[in-house]
Amino acid sequence: MRSSIRPGYNPLIRKLESIFTLTDDERQALEHLPMQTTAIKEGQDIVREGDRLSRSCLILSGFACTYKTTAQGKRQIVSFVIAGDIPDLQSLHLKVLDNSFSTISPCSVGFVTHDALRDLCTCYPRIASAFWRETLIDAAIFREWVMNVGRRDAYHRMAHILCELMVRMKAAGLAEGHVCDLPITQVEFADALGLTTVHVNRVFQQLRGDGLIVTQGTRLTIPDWDKLREVGEFDPMYLHLEHAEAAA
The missing domain is CATH 2.60.120.10 (Jelly Rolls)
Known part of the structure; x- marks a missing residue:
């Protein structure tokens, strides 16, 4: 970045x-x-x-x-x-x-x-x-x-936080479509989600294998936004954005 x-x-x-x-x-x-x-x-x-x-x-x-x-x-x-x-x-x-x-x-x-x-x-x-x-x-x-850390499993937990970050990045003008630069390491995701780095790595592999995310270096692409939202049970209402299109 x-x-x-x-x-x-x-x-x-x-x-x-x-x-x-x-x-x-x-x-x-x-x-x-x-x-x-x-x-x-x-x-x-x-x-x-x-x-x-x-x-x-x-x-x-x-x-x-x-x-x-x-x-x-x-x-x-x-x-x-x-x-x-x-x-x-x-x-x-x-x-x-x-x-x-x-x-x-x-x-x-x-x-x-x-x-x-x-x-x-x-x-x-x-x-x-x-x-x-x-x-x-x-x-x-x-x-x-x-709620995310306490009541969702690791797969759904990660999907939720990736959705949140993408919406916030779009609102800030830092993402195009569903593509952004996300220089957050697996260690940092582990510390945010209450997981081990090994578990985070396994979840990322599963999300990539299911076609929900594509990563290249620090670049994150979400090819199936609706599916990732569904998996993460993500409702952007809590972000209280003025413009609904930022959450789409």
């Missing part, structure tokens, strides 16, 4: 407009939101559990994940983070971060001070509403992940 940003593409505006209708003035305000941009290598923590933050991070390009670890050091990934996401937006109101964020691929990250975000929300209350909606959708995704 390239770390550069396409000309004319604003990940934050694209993300918010997938779940909320913005005015021209609000788009302009978001365009001029002050931020410090940093390139971060893959496998690096952006922020850690227990941090007290004075700024939030916006993923401008690349992939990251939200995770927690047990006392024995075992990692549980609780969400995947793509361009346009602000994974620590809750730090605006919560003093101590209760999870960590790490890059999966090289990322371009924009750091925005909480003061700048509060000023933005004060001047543009509808943007505050959009951010609130964003955090509510994050909570809906967490609930769906609990």
